[in-house]
Amino acid sequence: MFKNLLIIGGQDKNENRELIGELYLEKGKIYTIVGPTGSGKTQLIEDIECLSDGFGLTKRKILIDDGISPQHLRSSYQNRLVSHLSQNMHFILDMSVINFLKMRLKCTNFPDDIKSVEKILEYANELSGEKILGHFSLTTLSGGQSRALMIADVAINGTTPIILIDEIENAGIDRLRAMKILVDSDKIVLVVTHDPLLALYGHKRIVMKNGGISKIINRNPYELSLLKQLHSINKVTETIRDDLRRGKQLEKECFYGL
Amino acid sequence: MKLVIAAGPPASGKTSILFKTIKYLKGFNAKIAVAKLDCLTSDDERVYEALNIPVITGLSENLCPDHFLAINIIEIFNWAKKSGADYLIVETAGLCNRCAPFIDRALNICLIDCLSSIKVPKKLGPIVTTSDIILISKVDMVSQAEREVFVYNLIQLNPTAQILEVNGLSGFGSQRVGNIILNSPSYDSIDGDILRHSMPSATCSYCVGEIRIGGMYQQGIINKMDFSKGSDFSYV
Numbered sequence: 001m002f003k004n005l006l007i008i009g010g011q012d013k014n015e016n017r018e019l020i021g022e023l024y025l026e027k028g029k030i031y032t033i034v035g036p037t038g039s040g041k042t043q044l045i046e047d048i049e050c051l052s053d054g055f056g057l058t059k060r061k062i063l064i065d066d067g068i069s070p071q072h073l074r075s076s077y078q079n080r081l082v083s084h085l086s087q088n089m090h091f092i093l094d095m096s097v098i099n100f101l102k103m104r105l106k107c108t109n110f111p112d113d114i115k116s117v118e119k120i121l122e123y124a125n126e127l128s129g130e131k132i133l134g135h136f137s138l139t140t141l142s143g144g145q146s147r148a149l150m151i152a153d154v155a156i157n158g159t160t161p162i163i164l165i166d167e168i169e170n171a172g173i174d175r176l177r178a179m180k181i182l183v184d185s186d187k188i189v190l191v192v193t194h195d196p197l198l199a200l201y202g203h204k205r206i207v208m209k210n211g212g213i214s215k216i217i218n219r220n221p222y223e224l225s226l227l228k229q230l231h232s233i234n235k236v237t238e239t240i241r242d243d244l245r246r247g248k249q250l251e252k253e254c255f256y257g258l
Numbered sequence: 259m260k261l262v263i264a265a266g267p268p269a270s271g272k273t274s275i276l277f278k279t280i281k282y283l284k285g286f287n288a289k290i291a292v293a294k295l296d297c298l299t300s301d302d303e304r305v306y307e308a309l310n311i312p313v314i315t316g317l318s319e320n321l322c323p324d325h326f327l328a329i330n331i332i333e334i335f336n337w338a339k340k341s342g343a344d345y346l347i348v349e350t351a352g353l354c355n356r357c358a359p360f361i362d363r364a365l366n367i368c369l370i371d372c373l374s375s376i377k378v379p380k381k382l383g384p385i386v387t388t389s390d391i392i393l394i395s396k397v398d399m400v401s402q403a404e405r406e407v408f409v410y411n412l413i414q415l416n417p418t419a420q421i422l423e424v425n426g427l428s429g430f431g432s433q434r435v436g437n438i439i440l441n442s443p444s445y446d447s448i449d450g451d452i453l454r455h456s457m458p459s460a461t462c463s464y465c466v467g468e469i470r471i472g473g474m475y476q477q478g479i480i481n482k483m484d485f486s487k488g489s490d491f492s493y494v
Contacts, residue, residue, distance in 0.1 A: 042428045050434045057285060057433065089401050092373060104403050107410035146401070153403045166398075 002064045002161060003027075005048070005188065010059030012040070012212030018060070020213040023206070027161065030179060030189045032202030040211035041192050045164055048190075049082045058211065082190075083158045086166035091138040091146055097121070098134035104157065116156065123152035127178050129242070144173040151178050155185040165191045168198060176201070176231060197234055200227040232257070259339055260444050262347045263327075265359050265385055266369030271395040272349050273302045274426025275369065275435065280309055282429075282436040283345065291343035293334045295323050295350040295359075302349070312341040320467070323350055324357040325457055331361060335448050345439065358384035360454040365442040367435070369393045369424075372400045372408055379412050387416050388454035391438060393431070397423040 005025040009018035025031060033041050040058070047060045053068055054061040061068070093100060101117045117134075124132050128148035132141065141149065147168055154163055163182055168175055179201050182189050193199050200223055207215040219227075236256050243250060250256075266272050273294075280290050291312040294302045298317065306313040314337060318326035327350050338346035350359050360366035368389035370379060373396050379386050386392065392412055397405060409421055420438070424431030462478040 042430055046430055046433055050437070052433075056437075057282065083402050084397070085402065086398050088398050090399060091401050091404060092399075093404055100403075104407055107407045150401050150403065153401075157403070157406075 004065065005162075006063040006066060007048070007213075008054075008061040008063065009213060010052075010054070010056075010061070012058075012210045014210065016212070018058075018212035018214075020216060023213065023216060025162075025188045025190075027186050027188055028183055029204070030183060030191060030202045032199045032205045033190060033192045033208060034194060034199060034205055035208030039208035040213075041208050043211065044206070044208065044213070045082070045190070045192070048162065049080070051081070081160050082162045082164050083154045083160045084164050084166070085147075085150055085154055085168070087147075087168065088166075089146075089150065091141065091149075093138055095138055096134065097132060097136050097138055097141070097149070100138050101153075104153070120149070120152050120156050123156060123181060124148040127151060127174050127181070129173065129238070147173050148178070151182065155181045158185070158187070160187070162188045162190060165189065165193070165198075167193050167195060175234075197227070197230045200224075200230065259335070259343060259446075260345045260439065260442050261335065261361070261364040261448060262345065262367060262439055262442070263360055263364045264347060264349050264367040264369060265351075265389075266393075266395075267355070267371065267374065267382070268351055270369050270371035270374070271424075271426040272369050273305055275393065275395060275424045275429075275432060276347060276349055277305060277309070278426065278429035278432035279435045279439065280306075280311065280347070282432050283439060284309065284311075286440065288345050288440070289343045290345040290347060291338035291341050293338070293346065293348045295327055295330075295348065297323055297351060312338070312343060322354070322357070322457075324359045327359040328453060328457065332448060344444075347439075355382050355385060357457045358388050358455045360384075360388050361448065362452050362454055363443070363445060363448060364451075365390055365439060366454065367391045367393060368419075369395055370412075371395050372397055372405055379408065379415060384455040386412060386419075389416065389419055391435070392416065392419045392421045393424045393435065394421065395424050395426055398425050398428075398430075 007023040007025065009021045011017055033044065035041055043058060047056060047058055048062055051062045051064065052058070052060050098117060101120055105116060121132060121134060128145045130142060130145055132145050132149060168178065175198060179189070191198055191202060199205065200219065203219055205217040206213055207217060240250065240256055243254065264272055264276055283290055292306045293314050293316060294300055294306070295316045295318065298319065300315050300317065303313050303315045316326065316330060327348065334348060335346060366389045368385045370382065370392065372394045394405065394408065405423070412421060422431055422434055424435065462480055463476055468475050
């Protein structure tokens with residue numbers, strides 16, 4: 001749909017110029033957005049989502065391939081740019097997984113063949129700790145299973161060039177694998193999070209302060225090594241969680257690597 | 259003056275998203291007046307008053323709120339004009355979904371909570387089919403996949419409406435709604451305008467306060483259910 005997205009800085013809440021003048025967002029990269037509540041994270045997403053033309057609250061401009069985008073891209077749902085994944089999201093339809101996926105594929109104009117339904121399930125099961133079967137009811141899926149299914153769906157069916165992730169719970173889902181699946185789908189991935197593991201997956205961190213972008217941090221080699229350590233700690237936690245689920249007594253001999 | 263009519267089921271988040279949108283519009287020095295129409299009680303006047311704008315509440319009481327709007331809209335329009343507003347936003351409660359309070363020349367916004375009726379927005383009827391803008395609220399609660407199915411169903415019902423997702427709590431979407439309002443047409447008067455959808459002939463005895471049930475108390479237009487069409491199963 002486009003090659004890159006350029007954010008041209010506007011102003012913060014005190015109408016001071018944003019500290020970052022320009023920021024290119026590229027496909028296949030993960031950007032983490034950090035900052036306290038009220039620092040302007042939601043507003044930044046909204047500016048991107050409506051391809052702000054410099055007249056909004058923040059006076060930011062969002063350019064596609066270095067140009068202002070036509071109005072129709074800005075307003076209609078069919079042309080929207082961002083798919084959302086949030087920790088609060090649930091499946092609410094009382095349907096089986098397989099029937100929902102079939103209905104969903106029909107609605108989004110993809111050929112209704114059993115193959116892609118199977119592909120979504122296969123992807124989801126790569127991420128989920130507990131296996132999801134087609135006849136399961138959507139509403140009874142666990143948190144991890146739901147999230148895995150949502151991520152697989154967005155990666156495979158998502159028509160938008162940007163994916164926004166608002167936290168992913170750490171229980172029952174392989175987060176590293178999830179991020180890889182999303183990045184491989186050739187999209188810009190924005191992650192709003194303060195979870196260390198998730199935040200450090202980002203190639204760049206966009207730091208928000210008082211409504212403006214105050215800093216861009218490139219992940220340095222130390223942070224990358226930290227990410228690897230955090231990931232092994234996370235694996236240990238996962239193993240313990242699994243053992244607890246299976247009803248095991250945890251013994252010294254289990255050797256969890258701690 | 260620009261006229262916006264915002265309608266939607268109770269507790270769908272109309273006031274929250276309108277509040278955030280008005281805050282955004284005030285950044286452009288827009289002079290906004292709000293009329294809140296409700297059935298029995300409403301506290302929302304106080305919410306809007308915090309924005310330092312003219313607010314008025316109308317309670318339809320015995321009347322259906324859509325009828326109430328049709329009866330009062332010209333007076334509401336004149337009230338807002340008299341208060342010096344450039345924008346009039348009428349927030350009204352939908353009741354039974356049989357009607358829509360929309361007026362032909364207004365910017366008609368319908369707000370639907372995607373938790374409530376994701377599979378069958380058809381239940382909402384003319385409020386969806388005759389609106390210019392459809393806002394989907396509480397989008398942070400429902401999976402992207404289900405929302406796409408929901409929007410697909412909405413587009414079948416109203417292919418020309420602009421559909422936006424909003425979150426009244428974070429204010430997400432209010433900027434886009436605000437921009438649409440800023441660009442909507444302006445009118446000196448709405449005399450002679452028409453409703454987008456006719457309202458039912460509410461002229462049975464219960465419309466005028468009858469409480470006793472039974473055939474002998476029923477007058478006017480009586481629409482009786484057809485019992486020949488039920489399922490075949492019976493205990494006798």
